[in-house]
Amino acid sequence: MGRLTITLDDSLHQALKEASARQGRPIGKIIEEGLLLRGIKPMEGARELVAKARRHSGLSEEEALEVGLAETRKARS
Structure with missing residues (x-):
């Protein structure tokens, strides 16, 4: 599995961390799902x-x- 470092606006990063905690899912999985929903597929x-x-x-x-x-x-x- 590949690793990626990205830079996010502080408020977006905080929102992503909060969503991860609320959903009980890793940030990476949330980002992966977002990419797939946008049509970015292998x-x-x-x-x-x-x-x-x-x-x-x-x-x-x-x-x-x-x-x-x-x-x-x-x-x-």
Whole structure:
């Protein structure tokens, strides 16, 4: 498991410590949950999400690529 040092505003740090005490959960778990809720997931999770979408779309790989390219072009213009 990786370790990380972050700098927080004092009031936010205090609020995080209080939430940890109230919930009886470590600060690290609260932060982890927040990251997951914001969509920050390990690459394996993202790959599985793409594979699941592909299975349920009914598109071939070529068709899915065409749709992806068209949507990217549309978003960039």
